[in-house]
Amino acid sequence: MALNSKIPQGDIDKKWTDYKGHVKLVNPANKRKLEIIVVGTGLAGASAAATLGELGYRVKVFCFQDSPRRAHSIAAQGGINAAKNYQNDGDSVYRLFYDTVKGGDYRAREANVHRLAEVSVNIIDQCVAQGVPFAREYGGFLDNRSFGGTQVKRTFYAAGQTGQQLLLGAYSALERQVAVGSVKQYTRHEMLDVVMVDGKARGIIARDLITGKLERHFGHAVVLATGGYGNVFYLSTNAMGSNVTAAWKAHKQGAFFGNPCYTQIHPTCIPVSGDHQSKLTLMSESLRNDGRIWVPKKKDDNRKPNDIPEEERDYYLERRYPAFGNLVPRDVASRAAKERCDAGYGVGTTKQAVYLDFRYNLINKYGRTEASKLGIENPDEATLIRLGKEVVKEQYGNLFEMYEKITAENPYEVPMRIYPAVHYTMGGLWVDYELMTSVQGLYALGECNFSDHGANRLGASALMQGLADGYFVIPYTIGNYLADEIATKPIPTDSKEFTDAEKAVADRISILMNIKGTKSVESFHKRLGKIMWEKCGMARNEKGLTEAIIEIQALRKEFWSDVKIPGSINEFNPELDKAGRVADFIELGELMCRDALNRKESCGGHFREESQTEEGEAQRDDENFKFVSAWEYKAESDWTLNKEELIYENIKIAARSYK
Ligand SMILES: Cc1cc2nc3c(=O)[nH]c(=O)nc-3n(C[C@H](O)[C@H](O)[C@H](O)COP(=O)(O)OP(=O)(O)OC[C@H]3O[C@@H](n4cnc5c(N)ncnc54)[C@H](O)[C@@H]3O)c2cc1C
Numbered sequence: 001m002a003l004n005s006k007i008p009q010g011d012i013d014k015k016w017t018d019y020k021g022h023v024k025l026v027n028p029a030n031k032r033k034l035e036i037i038v039v040g041t042g043l044a045g046a047s048a049a050a051t052l053g054e055l056g057y058r059v060k061v062f063c064f065q066d067s068p069r070r071a072h073s074i075a076a077q078g079g080i081n082a083a084k085n086y087q088n089d090g091d092s093v094y095r096l097f098y099d100t101v102k103g104g105d106y107r108a109r110e111a112n113v114h115r116l117a118e119v120s121v122n123i124i125d126q127c128v129a130q131g132v133p134f135a136r137e138y139g140g141f142l143d144n145r146s147f148g149g150t151q152v153k154r155t156f157y158a159a160g161q162t163g164q165q166l167l168l169g170a171y172s173a174l175e176r177q178v179a180v181g182s183v184k185q186y187t188r189h190e191m192l193d194v195v196m197v198d199g200k201a202r203g204i205i206a207r208d209l210i211t212g213k214l215e216r217h218f219g220h221a222v223v224l225a226t227g228g229y230g231n232v233f234y235l236s237t238n239a240m241g242s243n244v245t246a247a248w249k250a251h252k253q254g255a256f257f258g259n260p261c262y263t264q265i266h267p268t269c270i271p272v273s274g275d276h277q278s279k280l281t282l283m284s285e286s287l288r289n290d291g292r293i294w295v296p297k298k299k300d301d302n303r304k305p306n307d308i309p310e311e312e313r314d315y316y317l318e319r320r321y322p323a324f325g326n327l328v329p330r331d332v333a334s335r336a337a338k339e340r341c342d343a344g345y346g347v348g349t350t351k352q353a354v355y356l357d358f359r360y361n362l363i364n365k366y367g368r369t370e371a372s373k374l375g376i377e378n379p380d381e382a383t384l385i386r387l388g389k390e391v392v393k394e395q396y397g398n399l400f401e402m403y404e405k406i407t408a409e410n411p412y413e414v415p416m417r418i419y420p421a422v423h424y425t426m427g428g429l430w431v432d433y434e435l436m437t438s439v440q441g442l443y444a445l446g447e448c449n450f451s452d453h454g455a456n457r458l459g460a461s462a463l464m465q466g467l468a469d470g471y472f473v474i475p476y477t478i479g480n481y482l483a484d485e486i487a488t489k490p491i492p493t494d495s496k497e498f499t500d501a502e503k504a505v506a507d508r509i510s511i512l513m514n515i516k517g518t519k520s521v522e523s524f525h526k527r528l529g530k531i532m533w534e535k536c537g538m539a540r541n542e543k544g545l546t547e548a549i550i551e552i553q554a555l556r557k558e559f560w561s562d563v564k565i566p567g568s569i570n571e572f573n574p575e576l577d578k579a580g581r582v583a584d585f586i587e588l589g590e591l592m593c594r595d596a597l598n599r600k601e602s603c604g605g606h607f608r609e610e611s612q613t614e615e616g617e618a619q620r621d622d623e624n625f626k627f628v629s630a631w632e633y634k635a636e637s638d639w640t641l642n643k644e645e646l647i648y649e650n651i652k653i654a655a656r657s658y659k
Contacts, residue, residue, distance in 0.1 A: 026483050035490060036059050040446070041063040046167065046470070049177070054173075057482075064190045073227075080460050081458070082124045091153075093118055097117040097651075102656055103461075106603075110646075111433060123468060123471065135156075135159065148459050159394070160398045190245070194253045194442060203498060212569050225445040228428070229588060230242065237421055238422075238423075251429065257427070259628055260629075261536065262454075263422060264331070265334045266423035268287060268356060285330065287396060292326055293354055293356055296347065298312065305357070306414065330605075341353070347417060355416070362384070366390075400412065428451060431444050445473075447465075517562030518564055521579045528555060540606070542597065
């Protein structure tokens with residue numbers, strides 16, 4: 001099927017302005033007649049619901065947590081990008097656009113990325129107006145730091161809690177709309193299907209997670225902002241509740257799934273320490289501003305890190321990528337860490353770790369500056385460390401504390417041990433320029449869409465994208481659709497479509513509960529995660545992916561015949577909630593492997609072992625794979641691949657190099 005991405009005509013830097021100037025409008029009186037369902041209260045959903053409410057639409061917003069504030073976005077640490085060029089270091093909208101397309105290994109849609117770079121500057125103003133306490137320099141100006149894949153400082157931050165502060169801003173805006181009555185909020189509600197009427201999304205079936213009761217909700221349009229699906233790997237840095245269910249249900253109702261195999265594996269996470277773990281912890285990429293990554297030059301070196309002299313350390317990122325050094329993009333840094341560990345240079349008891357060391361910058365970057373400010377001449381090392389520590393504490397103190405709590409090691413004194421872990425999914429529901437999925441009236445925002453990040457997202461770009469989608473894009477694009485819906489009366493929820501949709505959801509729940517097998521939901525999730533990590537993780541090959549598909553199909557059969565769910569349907573039953581989510585993860589896992597198998601090239605986070613350069617770098621194949629894979633669901637284990645060709649008119653595509 002030909003995909004229409006609805007990219008406006010004209011010059012790249014005029015497209016969005018022209019679009020806004022010509023888009024259909026809905027007048028204020030008609031807005032009050034139109035109902036919109038927003039599923040998700042993370043940065044994308046909360047900003048969308050608040051803005052649509054403020055515009056005058058009647059909004060219903062859903063989340064499965066007990067408060068919108070508990071959305072996974074709250075965990076975001078390091079920062080948010082914007083092309084403000086406050087540092088006067090050469091940044092611009094074009095450069096952010098360019099860095100993002102290049103960072104994504106030339107697998108993102110130019111027009112969307114340019115719009116993202118344009119509105120990035122508005123996001124900061126919006127958030128500052130809301131009172132988000134971004135870090136400031138001594139003179140009061142907003143401060144910036146660097147993230148991977150860039151050579152400028154464009155990341156705005158609030159210590160290591162940027163997501164929390166941004167979400168409090170969006171949440172305040174949302175609650176204001178709740179208070180004035182334009183937004184109705186449903187917490188502890190899980191969307192379990194999209195209701196389709198005459199080929200358009202017209203509502204959802206949601207389950208009250210406290211009582212187990214199913215509910216029907218009508219909307220003239222449905223907006224999904226339900227986050228990413230990294231937990232398909234079981235172990236990830238995502239919040240434990242993050243899941244794919246909403247997006248998966250939409251997929252089964254006709255929304256194409258874009259680039260499902262594109263997963264981001266983040267280089268700096270606390271390494272896995274054993275089989276007992278159900279969660280991995282991120283150490284923000286911002287730490288690579290000041291932390292230097294190294295391994296011993298000698299294999300199997302069991303000395304303590306501080307006993308290894310400077311000349312016996314291999315700062316392998318600085319060695320291999322002198323232009324970007326420790327700030328190469330995540331996919332590059334992750335693969336380089338794996339390469340060193342696989343070659344026998346890993347550290348720690350598992351040997352699956354590398355060092356992230358702050359000592360050099362504690363002393364030389366911060367310590368010396370502070371000593372100079374205080375007029376201390378010839379300071380000794382202890383003084384420099386003490387002074388440097390104070391500065392580092394201000395920037396990332398909470399991350400250092402978190403590390404120490406988990407590992408019982410003080411990272412001010414001993415280098416952190418880190419290893420790559422699953423962190424973000426660039427894949428998601430395919431959307432056009434208006435953020436509409438391939439289902440009329442169904443939109444996808446934030447991490448749950450296939451987004452603007454191509455095959456690899458640059459750090460600090462997810463918060464930017466979620467807020468761009470919610471505050472600045474959807475308010476325009478949804479109007480273009482709803483302008484033609486002003487005559488549509490609310491569809492009664494006792495109509496056949498709603499009744500049938502609710503029955504299908506109820507039947508599935510009842511089948512799940514009646515399996516009464518022997519194995520826990522968790523055990524299936526763990527087994528799925530192992531298959532995904534080993535065969536569709538940091539490196540993939542044809543043999544492994546083919547095996548994975550067969551193993552996942554077998555796992556699915558076993559799940560549906562032997563899963564054990566305690567409790568009952570009409571009560572608070574987190575095991576039942578989880579069972580539904582894991583069932584969807586299993587199906588998604590198969591699609592991810594099929595997508596990875598089909599994409600024979602390497603690009604960004606998708607590294608096909610068969611397609612690498614002599615130096616072990618990812619080798620793209622632009623001739624055959626310069627497209628977005630948009631998978632269409634047909635039946636169990638049966639999908640059709642649609643392709644959206646990617647056209648680059650403003651960026652010359654080239655081999656991606658950070659050397
Ligand atoms: C540890 C960590 C640190 C990060 N740090 C950064 C950073 O510094 N900078 C950056 O740019 N990015 C960062 N990211 C990535 C970023 O946090 C996420 O990509 C982003 O917050 C996702 O926002 P979202 O609004 O799309 O989804 P989420 O915040 O995941 O919100 C999803 C919402 O959907 C709801 N939901 C989901 N399914 C259903 C359903 N079926 N029914 C009802 N509700 C549902 C949930 O309740 C929730 O409200 C980080 C990620 C992690 C894991």
